[in-house]
Amino acid sequence: MNFESELKKGNFVIGTCTDCDRVVWPPSNLCNSCFGKIIWKKASLVGKLIEYSKKNDIDFCLAEFENGVRIMGDLILKAKKPEIGAQVKLEKCGITDGNYSFVMSII
C-alpha cells in the first residue's frame, strides 16, 4: 500500500510517521522530520478553501485539509461566490494521464 496505489482506487490517504506520529505531505516513503517509516491512513475529506479561480468554464481551487495537507483540483461551486475559508469536501480523487486529480465541492 502506498499513496499512489490508493489514489488509483479513488482513496485519499495521508502518510503518518510510525516513530514521531507527524503527518508527512507531500507523499514520501520516509518522515521528513525523523526519517521514520510511514503508515497510510484514510484522511478526512473535509477541508477549507484557500483560493480559487477559473480556467475556461472549469473552476479550480487550492484547499487545505487536516494537518496542513494542501492540494489543487477542480472545484464544484454550489453558491456563486464562495468565501475564502469555506468548507470544501473532496468528492473524487484519482490519477489521470499520470497526474493526480482531485475534485472538490463547496459544502
Place this chain on the structure above:
Amino acid sequence: MRQVAITNFGNTKFSRDDLTIESSLLSATKSLFDQTPNLTQKDIDVVLVSTNENSKYLSAILSELSGITPKISHTVENLCSSGTNAIVSAYSYIASGLGNVALVVGGDRYDSPGQILEWDKSRGEYKHPIFWATIFTKSYKRKYNISAENLAIVSVKNHRNAKDNPNAYSNKTYTIDDVLNSKNLTEDLRVLDCSRPCTGSSAVLLTSENFAKKFSDTPVWLKGIGQKTLSASFTKNPTFTQMNSTREAAKIAFDMSKLTSADVDVAEIHDAFSVCEPMILEDLNFAKNGEGLSLSKNMYDTFDRKINPRGGLIGTGHPLGATGVSQTVEVVQQIQGKAEKRQIENANIGLVHNMSAAATSSTVLLLKS
C-alpha cells in the same frame, strides 16, 4: 574570503529561434570574448553552464567548442534561478581560491523541460506555472483590493523598458487595454501578464581581485549574496501574497553587504508574471506591504527605469537558465555605464532577484562599482 568581481559579459538576442542549446550557449560565449579584448581561453579555469535542458555534459561541450580546458566544469540546474545559482557557485570557487577566472553561461530553448516541475503532484492537474501565478494574483488582488487593470501597469512598463533593449524578445509597447484584452489564460491572468518562454543565452566573467583589472577598468564587485529554499512544493508556501523565500534571501544579502534597499540604484527582479513585481518590491523593502504596485505605477509615470530596466522577464523573455545571468548582465552594464538608451544616471549599487517554482526558492545578489 577573496573578493570577487564580475568584469565582462556576453549576450544573445532572445527569440523563438529553433537553435540547439549548444549553439545558443556558444553565441553568448563568443559575444563575451568579443567584448573582452585581453581574454584568452587559457585564462579561464572554471566553466559553468546554467540550463534546464536535458542534454548532458554541456559545460564540457561548451568548453570544447570554445577551446577552453578548465579545471572545474559542470552544469547548474535550479529551474528558473539556475543562472544566479551558477553565479553563486562561480563566486564560491573564486572566493575559496579553487579558481581565478570563471565563465558562467546560462541558456535555454523556448521548449525547455524546466517550465513544469513534474514532481510537484499536490497541484493535481494544475501543474502549469499559470496556475500558481493565478493563485498569487487572486490572493494579492483580494488582500490589497487591486484590480486587473491596476496590475496591467507592470506589463505596460516592462514592455516599454524592453523596447530599448536590443536583446529583448519583445520590441512592442502595449497599453493597459491591450493587456486587459489579451487572451485570458485564467479568470485572473492574461497572456500579457506572463513572461514568455524563448530561446537565448547570456554570459558573465567572474574573476578574483588580482585578475579583475586585466579584463576591465570598471569591475563590478559582488558584495552580497542571499539564498533561501523553503520547499519544492508550491502548496507549501506559507502565504500567497508575498514571497517568503525572497524576504529571507534579501535579509542575508543585505546583511552580508551592509547595504539596505535605500542604497540600491538599479534592480532586475523576477517578474515572471505581473503580480510578482509588486510582491517582490515589497519583499525587498523597496515598498511597504500593499504599496508595490503604486511604486511600479509611479516609475511608469515618471519614466524611471530603476526597476527592470532591461524589461524584466515580461519584456525580455524568459529562457529559464539564461534569465539570472541576463539580469546580472543588465545590472553590470548599468553600473559600468554601458546600458546605452537604458542607462540610469550614477548607478553604483545594483540588485538582482531571481526565484524558482512559485518562489519556493530565491536568490538575491548585491553588486557595487
